[in-house]
Amino acid sequence: MPLPPSWPIEFKTILVRAVLYVLFIGAITQGAYLEALYLPTVRFSELGFTEFTQTLVLATCCAMLIYIRQVLKVWPTITLLLLAFVAASLVREQDHFLDNYVADDTWKVLVALIILPTLFWVIKQRQHFLEEFAYYSNTFAFGLFNAGVLTTYIFSRLYGRQEFWQLILEDSYIGTFKSVAEEVVELLGYSLILIATLELLLLARRIYRARQIVT
Template identity: 60%
Template sequence: MHHTSSAWPIGIGALFLRATLYLLITGAIAQGAYLEAAYLPDLRFSELAFTELTQTGFLTLACGILLYVRQRLNVWPNVTLLLLAFLGASLVREQDAFLDAYVAEHAWKVLVAAIILPSMTRVAMNWRRFAVELGQYANSFSLGLFTAGFFTTYAFSRLYGRKEVWQAVMQERYLGSIKSMAEEVVELMGYALILFAMIELLLLARRIYRARLQATSSS
């Protein structure tokens, strides 16, 4: 079987349906941020409000999808391990305030190291196989979405949410809550793109899995 995108075709109708779903989720994010700002003044953009909880939810779903793809479908196990380690570490990082308060200060750093180091060691030990898998994944819509989400969350949101930017915009009317809102909502949109990428990865992995079964049954 050829490892190209044409070997695992996607229907136009399915693509349109998913695009519509992603659009609806994007609209829900914007509406949720508005409702949080308008009706939750005491919790606005805190760890217990819509934006932060949705970030955690998106990361949890993305990790669950990766576990399914890796363990059940057995598609690109090294690539999915690296993605799972990265998103798992991000999920732990999002809980830093709770871990610092209820476990120990900097506990999240220990957990992140415990996730990242063994995973990267495993991938390094299987470097050749990882390179092959990455070459196949590189031609997918999923990787494009993941890259967009990565830069949105881990680069743009940080730069856009700098205090200096919002002080320059608002001048003497500067409010820290506005700065936090801008950063957290952009970050949430980045996590949404990453979740979309993992959904696309799941659907692609299912097509690859079915193609493998058909190839096995016909041989």
């Protein structure tokens, strides 16, 4: 298989993006701090800044992936799989509202309805998937997306374990510590996924423009 083509980025552009990403991560961290400071009744609950921002971040990722797939038409199989994963995460984040206002385990049914047909389609189109993955796996967006997934679904779960915080805080332990640890790390992970999706969007635009020149 030939080496994937490169879509170079100017150093100045990379530097600007890096600064913006640093500012973004700083902003969400400050947001969590202000939530703890000024929103004592809802902090780190389903109605707090952290949970709301998680939902907003995931919804933004979904919108970008739909744009990449439907408008730019870049790597449709890969972007469909990413969209299904992010959309399932978005639904999972609404489990409190779905369980309380619709029915218990509604979110699980919705996630299954998103994931199972997508997996069926990707398996059916596996040759296209492998061809697209050869390009996607060599991008910064892929590495960053993986980092976001590992942070959200592995590190946050282990770091936010109740037993862990009980051992550290002993008699001073209250449930808020666990919630803060898990939710803030989750927000970081989702933010990495957001940056990865934005990087994929910017790459897809460069690919789209290159195709327009060729045609």
